[in-house]
Amino acid sequence: MAAELTAAQAALAQVATDPGAKKPDPIVVGSGITRTFGGLKAVDVEHIEIQRGVITALIGPNGAGKTTLFNLLTGFDEPNSGQWSFNGNALQSVSAYKVARLGMVRTFQLTKVLAKLTVIENMRLGATGQKGEKFWLAPFKWLWKGQEDEITSRADDLLARFKLDAKREDFAGSLSGGQRKLLEMARALMVDPELIMLDEPMAGVNPALKQSLLGHVQSLRDEGRTVLFVEHDMDMVRHISDWVIVMAQGQIVAEGTPQSVMADQRVIDAYLGAHHDTDLSELDEAALEAEVEAEIKEEQA
Amino acid sequence: MGDGTAIDVTLSDDSKKVDGQPAPIEGVTLTVTTDDGTEVGEDVTDAEGKASIPLPGGGTYTVTLDEDTLPEGIELDSKTRTELEVRVLISGSATIAAFPIGVQAADTTGFATKLIDSIVSGIKFGLIIALAALGLSLIFGATGLTNFAHGELITLGGVVTYWFNRDAGLPVILAGLAAVLVSALFGYAQDRVLWRPLRRRGTGLIAMMIVSIGFALFLRSIFQYTFGGSTQTYDQYVAQVRHSWGPIHLNDKEIAIIVISLVVITAVCIAMMKTRMGKAMRAVSDNPALSASSGMRVDSVIRNAWILGTALTGLSGVLLGLNSQVSFQNGGRMLLLVFAAVTLGGLGTIWGALLGSLVIGIIVEVGPTFGVPSSIKEVGALVVLILILLVRPQGILGRRERIG
Amino acid sequence: MDFLEILRTALQQALGPTAIVYVLAAIGINVHFGYTGLLNFGQSGFMAVGAYGLAVTVVILDGSFWLGVAVSFVAALALAIVLGLPTLRLRADYLAIVTIATSEALRLVFGSVEMKDTFGGSNGLTGYSKVYKDLNPYSDGIDLGFISYRRDDLWNITVGWSLVAICCLVVWALMRSPWGRVLRSIREDEDAVRSLGKNVFAYKMQALILGGMIGGLAGLFFALKQASVVPTDYNTNLTFLAYTALLVGGAARVLGPVVGGVILWFLLSGLGATFGQMTSGPDPILPTWLMDSSQSSLTRFIVTGLALMLLMIFRPQGIFGDRREIAIDGR
Known part of the structure; x- marks a missing residue:
């Protein structure tokens, strides 16, 4: 303590x-x-x-x-x-x-x-207020590309902190039980609660x-x-x-x-x-x- | 086919005149049989009240009018027969059968009478639905699967009865019993060959539902292939006179349908409450994992649910064929009603399935009394289905589920 | 048996207008089922309102052709909302139940005697496609040597494949975006998505509407290439065939429904032609007690039903798919 x-x-x-x-x-x-x-x-x-x-x-x-x-x-x-x-x-x-x-x-x-998404995609999903998640903006990549890059770098920082950076491109389904717990926690932090x-x-x-x-x-x-x-x-x-x-x-x-x-x-x-x-x-x-x-x-x- | 020889029938309503001529009656099914009972063909009257049934040649034929297909508000009066003997002597489409229809026109039948009639026939129809809904609920309770091939199991009962009756020459009662047995066997077989291996593989419910639509398409096409596209009837109890008990009018086969359904449903409910297997089935549907861990043989419970569920559904098809006709599309059309019934009552609950079925049966049959066009009376069930999902998605008797 | 003729028929059909109808319907189902995990078993209903939207506007209401096209889309959109509102908060089977029930109910309504004046009864409606026919720029059909298309079919396949291309482009652009990521996540576990602050209901509704409107477009194209809308065309078999097409090509891939639709229709047309030949003529190869010519056309549905079951069981990822990517095997 x-x-x-x-x-x-x-x-x-x-x-x-x-x-x-x-x-x-x-x-x-x-x-x-x-x-x-x-x-x-x-x-x-x-x-x-x-x-x-x-x-x-x-x-x-x-x-x-x-x-x-x-x-x-x-x-x-x-x-x-x-x-x-x-x-x-x-x-x-x-x-x-x-x-x-x-x-x-x-x-x-x-x-x-989300087992069939990669670890980094799991992380990106956590971010709130994404322009690219709006139906009318989604088809036009140039509108959300910048924000997506920001989100990705924040996600990468968190993955590094939780020692999951080596698994970045793996499907989340391939992680061990403990790694899943870590990923879930890290993903929750993407919401910035x-x-x-x-x-x-x-x-x-x-x-x-x-x-x-x-x-x-x-x-x-x-x-x-x-x-x-x-x-x-x-x-x-x-x-x-x-x-x-x-x-x-x-x-x-x-x-x-x-x-x-x-x-x-x-x-x-x-x-x-x-x-x-x-x-x-x-x-x-x-x-x-x-x-x-x-x-x-x-x-x- | 024949050489153009045909029986032409014109149906008209003498009590209702249009431009001075008797009004034609549309949508009535007429069946022609030879004197040894073999069916030659059938047709439905068109907008001018005309139907034409081709014949293989001269001879004596019986034309039978299917009373159930008469439009609302028209009934044969006591002087009219539903069967007419016709002697065809010459070739060519010259033979004309006329059914003089004595009619109780719509305005002479009081609203109350019509309402009572439609409620009674709604209860009868509701009980037919209930047998199939009970089958669906049993299977859903044991496996969690919403079986989209369930309608085809209804068709199975009717079609097999028809074969035993017309092709094997069994009386309808024996043929119906045999069809229920065949259904039970089919229930066992489909679990053994299809669903159990899928459970063993750990196939998910969504995937199983897709498998079930494939199975539905497969079965329906097989029925159409072997049974043909037309609508048929059993060779007994086709048209019967209605008896009256006060305001209630029923013919013998309708009474039989109501009694058989009630007895079977009661027996199943008692069995579910009292017997070991019934209790086990309910326990599995409440909590499969727990039941398995407490030593229950979940697989045998599921197998029994398939056997009993398919048999009940087959019986529903047998009675549906007796009530009206047999067609490869019978089940497809019933599926909407069965789904509406179980959703209304609460998916997977036995009492809910019964209650929902009666409500749906009555709504469907009473609808036309309040101006719902009778050719789309099933649509009322869909409206009820959507409304109940908006208001109380767990159904009348269902429980809210635990999440997480 | 004339194998070359069978092959020719199959190829002609596989690239022809009917295959396009199934491809479009399957693209819509791909948005629903493939990407979002929504079980829409009533795609034929969306197609029916698309077709009748045009036909009723032009024939009965005397509106213009383009107004009819607009009505088709609005009708599909409205149907998606009506079906989605009561069901999208509930377990997956409720949507399946309501969609299959609604598609059957719509077919009953469109074919009903009482509403013959609005929907044409069991004979359906014709006489709405003049504008579409007049737009045909071709003066003649096309002969590619082995297969050939008549003038109006050439126009149909030009329009049809263009629509397919546009739909694929839209689906591709949407599914690579964060919006598509939310859909794929919902397919896997909607509670997880909800816990991250996403309005799952709204996304499901958007997916239902998008896929439903593509279904409406399929119906619209069906009505145009057929020049008549008949209620019996819009039965559940249509939906089930489209599901099979999707699963053949692989769900959750942009080109899955296209490849699947073409392959499925090639096989089914080939099969139909084969059995057609075997049952036709005064002395058919197959005895009539075994199969007559009307039965031969049913073989395609029997085979499709079996194929759909077997695909879902043994190759849910489709013929070319990668099993790891497809989310529909496990639960």
């Missing part, structure tokens, strides 16, 4: 470690967000605030509703109720692409690189790459962006996050600095204690199975 703290990190020291705690400078504020799937409440968040300029981790057992919350906040799913805002802009029923344009960009748990939301950035990444990925995530904060990530890898959570929000059964059950959360009895009960050594994927299936059975019963009734 860096010795000197930014103002944003320092401010967190004053925040109460209660679920839904108010932050001094929140970038995202939401309340009353619920989403049900066939009678099962996947998300039921009373209040949530994300501090600007720091790395916030969202943890919790599988099925806790973390990814669903991600989907809701970014407009990829519609909640049953609730309101939330980003930088003061209300985001209820704002479509996903507009959320991204506002500066809130997410990645996916199962990476969504204020808040970047990473859904399990460490899943399926080989250990050798993990350390450099951690460095990349920290570098995002260091260049002034806010990071929110979902993660199971407790090492990662402990090492790089400034703040941790714990979810279980759709609700936020605890919040705090990594040290205080790991010591919190509620967290140990809800998450670490009970299933500390169990394989999380088994839990997931059990939960899903229960869900399916519940639905079948419901239909029969």
Whole structure:
């Protein structure tokens, strides 16, 4: 951990470690967000605030509703109720692409690189405000050639930073799991987001790459962006996050600095204690199975 | 062909005069058979009410009028027969059969009567659609595939029944049963030969949909090749007199269609609820990956869905042929309605398919009562399809899907 | 059997007006399916409104020829919007369902007895192509030795191949641009594109309109070269043949539909001529119980259906394509 703290990190020291705690400078504020799937409440968040300029981790057992919350906040799913805002802009029923344009960009748990496009084309796609993406201008190359060159050089810089420059002309489908995660992150940066939301950035990444990925995530904060990530890898959570929000059964059950959360009895009960050594994927299936059975019963009734 | 000998029929409505002449009736199908029951040919009356059926030569023939093709508002009265015996003695197109049609003209039939009639016939048609829609839903639920060759599976039922009935000489009931069996076998075969290997290869759904349009083109052309381009009927139950129960008028075959569909649909629904295989099918359609991981034999579930789905769809074709006629295009025309029905109810849900089918059946049949031209009454189903997608794309009974 | 005659017919047809109709239809489907991943199973519907747009304007409404041409394009554009609005936010099969249903419904409407005064019923409409015929600059047909075209067919293929060239140029210019990149990305994973701030719905709509209008152009050309529009010409077989042409030549390549259309029509015409010869005459080579002359014309559809299935299964990239580039194999 860096010795000197930014103002944003320092401010967190004053925040109460209660679920839904108010932050001094929140970038995202939401309340009353619920989403049900066939009678099962996947998300039921009373209040949530994300501090600007720091790395916030969202943890919790599988099925806790973390990814669903991600989907809701970014407009990829519609909640049953609730309101939330980003930088003061209300985001209820704002479509996903507009959320991204506002500066809130997410990645996916199962990476969504465009396998049949080359790495550099994947990157170029990320840039916003492209003249050449307008139907009427697109056929005339001289109108967008200049901008395309700018975009390409920015993309090349990012590829170099993420050590993907050697793969520039390869099809993205040929990359390894870890490289795909890197490419997705780099592509998200092409949008130049204020808040970047990473859904399990460490899943399926080989250990050798993990350390450099951690460095990349920290570098995002260091260049002034806010990071929110979902993660199971407790090492990662402990090492790089400034703040941790714990979810279980759709609700936020605890919040705090990594040290205080790991010591919190509620967290140990809800998450670490009970299933500390169990394989999380088994839990997931059990939960899903229960869900399916519940639905079948419901239909029969 | 013959030597120009033909039976010429002029159909006209005595109760409605145009310029002092009886008004011609257009679009009615007339079939000519020999006295041993072999069909000689058929024709549809033109704008002047005229039809001409060529004959191989002299002899005694029966001209049959297909009551279902009569325009809305025209019915044969009790004095009129739908069959007429004609003796052709001389060659040349001189033999004329006249159907004096006693008519209940449109204005003597009350709106309420017409409405009730069309609702009843809509329910009957809806049940025929429901069998095919149930088949489509079962297959969709198990495989996720929207099968664009589904219409051809409807055609299969009608065409095979026709062959067993006319060529093999089986009574229609036995021929229909045989056709359902053939359909079930065909369902097994197409999964075994086509779809299962594709699943094994990991072929994607989009690619499978393209394969299914190729399959549709292939099957439809095979039917046209072997069955021919014309429209045919089974040799029994072609024209029947309607009985009345209060405001409801149905003939025997219509009652049979309604009863058979209801019994089969109920049986399938009970089986889906109560039996192991039914529960397994529903579990697979809810979550294939989970079902596989919990030890279910997904492949056998999918195979059964193909067998049962194709058999139900074949039955739909058998009944459609009984209700009206058999043609290689039967399925193509039904496809629109079946798709509208399952989308309306919610793709992949069984109750949704049933509800959607009844709604579509009734909309299609009731439409003409409210002034929809009867030759394009199917278009109403399309309008409903587009509207429901705009308002509630998951259908009446469908659930919103989880993303990501 | 006269093999030279079969070869001549096949070649003549492969470069002739009918092949051009399929090529144009397939270029439109290429924009939809090849580049964007949209399943339009109702290209025949776009073609029908293109053809009827001209015919109805000129014959029924007494409008000018050029107004009719404009109406054709507007009709195709309107159809694309009507089909796209309810379906483009939904899973891919909904567009397929609605397009195939609409194309069939349109055919029913155009052929209906009740609307005979507007659309000409099952006989269709004629008598709208005088302006087009009068524009013909050729005084005579052309004889290339092995194949020859009559005067009006020469004019048809001149116009037709010019239209093909223009469409290919437009598709090429668009698909190399960032706009084309967005389409290809949508074909792969539209959620990824959405997460990067692109209005996926708008791009899909633009693609649907562009491909649909090229389909309308195909219908317009069909109407001009045929000099009559008949509803039964616009059945789903037309769409399916165009898909086969596209897959033969290779989807998502500018010249794929052109190469595919020519090859497909060469093979189908050759096949038709072969079976035609084998079933004609007083003592046909094939016994009539096996195949008569009306059945011989069906062989092309049977073969096309099979070809479409086999291509999609074994060579989705087309005859010349590179499997790595085509996105339609995996999911």
